[in-house]
Amino acid sequence: MAGKSGRVISAEQKFSLNKFLFRWETFLVIVFIAVNIMNITISNRYWSVNGLFNATNTFLCVAFLTLPMCFVLLIGEIDISVGSQVALSAVILGVSFNAGCPMWLSLIIAVAVGALCGLLNGIILVTFHELNPMIVTLGTQILFRGIAEIILKDQATGGFTSVKWFSKLYWGKVGGVVPIMFLVFVVCAIIFGVVMHKSTFGRRMFAVGSNQQAAKYSGIHIPKMRIIIYTLAGLFSGICAIFVAAQMGSARPNIGTGYEMDAIGMCVLGGVLTDGGKGNFIGAMIAVFLLGFLEYGLGLVNISSNIMMVVKGVLLIFAVMVPNLKFGKLHKRDSETV
Template structure:
């Protein structure tokens, strides 16, 4: 008799729903509260170092400096929950922006159409990543996206060489520096994207399937979850968000060149990991990721106000990541120790 796998919603829910009753102690021991404390420390330290930091206008305008890369954090969180990784996002940003600028400045295509093509290029890059990952399962996502990282940035250099391309319309510059009712456009967009991805991960069947795949790919496959399709969708979303980042970054800089967004992939992965997204897959929440975006972002912005070197910033972010990885493991080890002694 032919076996037909059946999608079992009960199985997917079992991957997510805890059988433990609500506990106030457990609630306040969640990783997100630790991130809130870290964010408060970052703000207080920056305020003590610079008298210009802790003001409404400074905190508001500071988001313009770091929120462009934060758009990629949300789909990267989904990728990490799936037990994968994408280190080509910085190159996707570069290629998307270079294509847009070249179409507008060299070929005379209207800026609106160039923006649409920029988004399509990002989607295509993400789709190619996902397709290669599901077709060549014997290769890790790191190896595949390392290859596409080199490929995408190489194409950007072929198109524009080592030149810059700008001269964008005045209205396009408002994307990176404009306000709506006193709120930066980039912050408004971030809030909208954050809500969409939070609902997608935590309130939809698609999100439950992402968790299920990350928890147990084999069981998910035999439960009828379309693993390959979901991975392609998630990687395509990552490409789309990278293209949106390209729009904000090019608008803020006033131009683009093939070497922009270098190192963005490390910042994005750091934000997701600090936010509690497990590199082993199947764990993590968007709330922690959102808080981590502002921790890393305000850390970079605040220390930049007093001209702290980028090397020092890397050391601090590295220490935060070690802390983020070590604390959950210590908690698990203590829990197992208590169970063993009881």
């Protein structure tokens, strides 16, 4: 827009090669490429279309939890009960199916149980707003898994193999190559990405995470938003439980252990800050596949799970440190020049 003085005012930012190269997502892409090169080098079984698609099945169950976890972290909160929600949802799925419910109804019940667990988290945090989300979800983590263990004790519930189409949710492929679960995940990821970066709800999440008081006085209904996000986390815990049950053909109270840490780790590695207000959904998705293929590649050469944990731990520490050093300084310099 040109004024009387002839000066042109533009709201569009010019492309900056320096800023692009030092984006966290660019760095993740470079690491992702390096991981794949390493995997190809150490195992001749790695580089095949079927093998790579099969690899996605090993980590996409957890990846479903990263979708709502991005939202939870974006508003500056955390949910460490999602793994237990997966366990309880899967147990209820098995119990309802073996009680005579048709499988389709059991699936709806499982998802509903997950959503109710998330709703409970949201209601507690909204009602007692002075409570820390980590402490509350730690309590519900124990509660949900405790209920699952009371229902089944140390037993498993199964019989899912009698419904042939159910196992195909995890093992089935479109065209004999692309897993059904992969396609479902891609559709869900696109929806979450659009909501996070292109919707009013997404802009409000960034505002709440950046400054909750300012967001409150600007008219954002924060309690309603928190309840929606935590319920969404529970809903996808139920969906995750369905895929896990389809994979195993049974359900046990101990499934989903550690899923919450994996989901949070993927989000953090992807650049979603734990104190809220900053993050890129694409970065989180790159991190999902980076960690997933890294673990798959190391597994092909029989690297122990303990070493994998060390490698993932180092990556997460690095992910937390680097933005506060190189990338943080660049952001500060850019801010000072505006």
